[in-house]
Amino acid sequence: MxxxxxxxxxxxxxxxxxxxxxxxxxxxxxxxxxxxxxxxxxxxxxxxxxxxxxxxMPHKQFINVMEELVVTEVITQVSELDDEQSKALDIADVAAYALNRLPPLYATSEEGAHYQRERAQNELHALIHKQSQEGIKRFLDRPQLPDRNPLDLPVRKDLLEQMNELLKTYAPD
Missing domain, CATH: 1.20.5 (Single alpha-helices involved in coiled-coils or other helix-helix interfaces)
Incomplete structure (x- = not known):
């Protein structure tokens, strides 16, 4: 266009x-x-x-609370893996896999986000855990694609740097 x-x-x-x-x-x-x-x-x-x-139009007037919950769960599960496996993982790929299999939980206010977080903790925690686990398994089983063009084109970073960036994104203050 x-x-x-x-x-x-x-x-x-x-x-x-x-x-x-x-x-x-x-x-x-x-x-x-x-x-x-x-x-x-x-x-x-x-x-x-x-x-x-x-x-x-503002870039974002709402959040998908499920994103922060999945990223947190993926980070938790990845931290339990041995170093060699965790370095090979792309947290964004694993989170995207899980998010594609989970319901969105959108909110437009802090109160709405709090409600969605509580709802997810009570009703969806096991499903979030399962889909995150499946995402890690799928990521480790698939061949690496050398000529992929990620959305954010970052320089390759190790797991701790990825986790640090994700935490900064999703953790206020």
Whole structure:
């Protein structure tokens, strides 16, 4: 999708979604030089944003509590493995496997998140444990794919660095 098409869509809808914003950013970063039409469209978008004709949607107005619960469970289970196995694991892959097999638990407030955490502890703990365990087993059994393109393109990190980043993401303060 071009910048002009994105701006047209944003003006028509009155909203600039995070996906649209990311696509504009990707185009701007990948292009060595923008055309006059692209600059004009960006100026038009900026004016519409400043005038309130287009509203930029926040990136996240909700959380999936299940994500933090699964990441915590995966980290707990990985820490119980021997060093050689745990270094080979990608916590994000294991968590994604488990999350694809568990119900989402979305919340839009701290109270809602607290409710979802308690509900999961009472009703879903065994299922979270089982799916995380299955994710680890599947990850260890599959062949490594050398030319994978992960979403976040990080430099390869050891397990402790991955866990530290995940904990910082999910642990407030």
């Amino acid at each position: 071009s910048i002009q098409m994105i701006v047209h869509q944003a003006l028509q809808d009155g909203y600039l979604t995070p996906t649209m914003e990311a696509e504009v950013g990707r185009i701007c970063e990948s292009a060595s030089e923008l055309s006059l039409e692209e600059y004009t469209a960006l100026d038009q978008l900026m004016a519409a944003l400043l005038a309130g004709q287009v509203v930029a």
